[in-house]
Amino acid sequence: MPSTIGLRQWNIASRPDRLWLPVSELATGAGGLNLPPELLAQAGLSVGDELLAEVGPHGLRLTADRLRKVYVEITSTCNLACATCIRRAWDEPLGHMPLTRFRRLIEGLSEVRESISTTPVTLSLSGFGEPLMHPEFLTLVQLARERGLSVELITNGTLLDAKLAASLAELGLAQVAVSLDAGDEEVYGRIRGGAWGSIVDAVKALAEARRRARTPMAVGAAFVATLRNVRSLPRLMQLARDLDLDFVWLSNVVPHTAEMAAEMLWGHTAWVVSFPPTGWRPRLITAPFDLNEAIGPALSSLWELGPVLPPPGLDGLWQRNYCRFAHEGMLAVRWDGCVAPCLSLLHTHPEYVNGHWKMVQSYIVGHVDEQSLADIWREPAYRTLRQRLRNFDFPACFACGGCPDAESNELDCYGNPLPACGECLWAQGIVLCP
Numbered sequence: 001m002p003s004t005i006g007l008r009q010w011n012i013a014s015r016p017d018r019l020w021l022p023v024s025e026l027a028t029g030a031g032g033l034n035l036p037p038e039l040l041a042q043a044g045l046s047v048g049d050e051l052l053a054e055v056g057p058h059g060l061r062l063t064a065d066r067l068r069k070v071y072v073e074i075t076s077t078c079n080l081a082c083a084t085c086i087r088r089a090w091d092e093p094l095g096h097m098p099l100t101r102f103r104r105l106i107e108g109l110s111e112v113r114e115s116i117s118t119t120p121v122t123l124s125l126s127g128f129g130e131p132l133m134h135p136e137f138l139t140l141v142q143l144a145r146e147r148g149l150s151v152e153l154i155t156n157g158t159l160l161d162a163k164l165a166a167s168l169a170e171l172g173l174a175q176v177a178v179s180l181d182a183g184d185e186e187v188y189g190r191i192r193g194g195a196w197g198s199i200v201d202a203v204k205a206l207a208e209a210r211r212r213a214r215t216p217m218a219v220g221a222a223f224v225a226t227l228r229n230v231r232s233l234p235r236l237m238q239l240a241r242d243l244d245l246d247f248v249w250l251s252n253v254v255p256h257t258a259e260m261a262a263e264m265l266w267g268h269t270a271w272v273v274s275f276p277p278t279g280w281r282p283r284l285i286t287a288p289f290d291l292n293e294a295i296g297p298a299l300s301s302l303w304e305l306g307p308v309l310p311p312p313g314l315d316g317l318w319q320r321n322y323c324r325f326a327h328e329g330m331l332a333v334r335w336d337g338c339v340a341p342c343l344s345l346l347h348t349h350p351e352y353v354n355g356h357w358k359m360v361q362s363y364i365v366g367h368v369d370e371q372s373l374a375d376i377w378r379e380p381a382y383r384t385l386r387q388r389l390r391n392f393d394f395p396a397c398f399a400c401g402g403c404p405d406a407e408s409n410e411l412d413c414y415g416n417p418l419p420a421c422g423e424c425l426w427a428q429g430i431v432l433c434p
Contacts, residue, residue: 001038025432030311034095043080052390053276068119071108071343073127074102075134076335080156082192084224090140090258091351096134097335101368105333106147107373119150122174126154127332134157141171150174154222154434158194160202168206169213177434178203179222181237191229197367200239220247222434225280226263250431254351254425260411261352266430272400273320275429299379323427326389330433331365331377339366339376341385342432348393353423354398361406363419385419394422 001391027173047359054061075096078087109121117227121142125131134140138215144151153168168176178199181187185196206219221240222232233250240248255261289295293399325331327340332340345363352358365385366376376382395413397406403418405413412420425431 007093012355023031024161037302042110042193043104065328065383066329067109067121067331067373069117069122069124070105070373071124071330071332072102072105073333073335073346074125074131074140075128076127077133078130078156079158080130080192080194082156082181082193083261084226084253084256085348086254086256086349090347092347093336094129095335097140097337099136101337102140103143103336105368105373106144106149108368108376109240110147110374116161120148122150122152124154124434126152126153127335128158128342128409130156131163138164138167138171139350141168141173145171145433153177154179156194157199162205162208164386165202165205165209166212169209169217172213172215173217174215175218175220176206177220177222177247178206179224180231180236181222181224183232183237183239187229187232191226203239203243203245206350218246220245220249222249222251224253225265226253226260227265228250228263229341230265234346249434250433251434252425252430254431255353256350258352264352266357266425270398270425270430274396276320276377283298300388319429321392321394321427322429323389323392323421324388324394324433331373333368333373338362338364339373340364341389341419342426344424351425354406355401356406358406361408361418362412364408376427389421392427394419394420397422 020380045345051067052063054063076087076092076094077096078085081088106123125140131137131330141151151171151173152175153173154177157180159176162218179217180188180199180203181191182196186203188194188196188199203219203221210217210219210419221236223229223236225233227316237248252262252266255264289299291299330342332343332346333342334346337347340363344360349360351360352356365378365382367375371379393414394416397412403413405411408419409423412422416422426433
């Protein structure tokens with residue numbers, strides 16, 4: 001017999017285009033929407049899941065409000081002082097996550113993991129420190145893997161050698177991203193101040209370990225673009241091709257200092273994407289083209305004529321007012337055990353955004369020493385916050401141009417309390433979640 005999900009009657013006309021229904025508006029009944037059990041299993045839905053329904057341009061989408069990925073800041077210390085780093089502008093204590101706290105964290109995921117038959121919960125060892133600085137790093141990875149968790153790593157690569165790369169592959173890491181932010185030695189020195197040759201050797205060691213790994217391990221590079229380094233991006237892409245990397249992750253910078261505010265590459269773009277697609281005139285609808293000598297000048301001329309909406313190649317891919325952490329089941333854990341809804345709310349820090357300085361206050365929804373992550377995820381207040389973030393009923397701050405309310409994320413002109421996310425660069429697709 002097929003599984004049945006019955007939808008109660010509700011007035012579609014009174015709802016927004018992007019609609020997320022809480023489980024209270026879903027009921028089981030013979031007269032509802034019949035879905036075969038194998039289809040539910042393939043979609044990762046289980047009996048007892050709290051389902052959310054989203055009505056979008058491509059129809060109805062059902063998904064479970066389930067924790068899928070946890071960003072774990074196992075340390076806030078780092079051996080570099082990069083020009084783009086948030087630690088240049090904050091005043092917060094540094095430390096390592098104790099082994100006992102990490103054990104408690106992953107044990108608190110057991111209830112989440114047991115309800116997922118197809119895809120394990122992912123731990124991303126990242127945050128705002130260098131994970132390899134943790135004195136028990138490999139032990140932490142081993143504990144997570146023994147629990148059946150998928151593990152990813154974001155590292156600056158300075159402490160990575162062939163032996164450690166082989167250990168990561170042996171432990172079955174799913175993905176390793178090395179933050180390069182450059183394509184050659186000169187630019188790397190200006191951004192990170194380290195030795196370019198040793199970093200390239202580390203990436204090569206990872207690529208070699210990937211080929212010998214028993215389980216698939218994706219290896220890639222991360223690049224945060226600024227005026228200082230963007231011209232070296234083609235050289236990084238060539239390096240990625242030479243090493244057969246799986247991906248290059250390209251994002252904009254979050255300016256935490258006046259120095260970086262002068263180097264950001266997204267000021268005009270943030271204003272452009274604030275307006276809904278229905279207001280883009282003329283709207284550019286383009287097929288894919290070869291980037292050769294014939295089409296290149298024509299595409300370049302589009303930018304010279306003024307705003308192009310959307311930018312070529314991004315129509316249908318650009319996501320505005322979209323919180324990946326709320327929509328896709330993710331949260332972040334600080335080294336001291338505090339749990340935040342996203343990476344941006346993990347630490348209090350300044351940002352230069354929309355032509356003004358803003359103090360982003362951290363927002364904590366729980367602590368792993370007091371509750372399991374599964375229980376924190378189900379807390380009514382946190383569930384309500386995720387609903388608010390999915391609906392994204394915040395003012396269009398980029399289109400407005402800013403006001404005194406925007407000097408922090410504690411309150412906005414709609415009356416939204418902390419966290420008020422109208423100027424979130426991640427939600428506008430300006431900064432990418434790793």
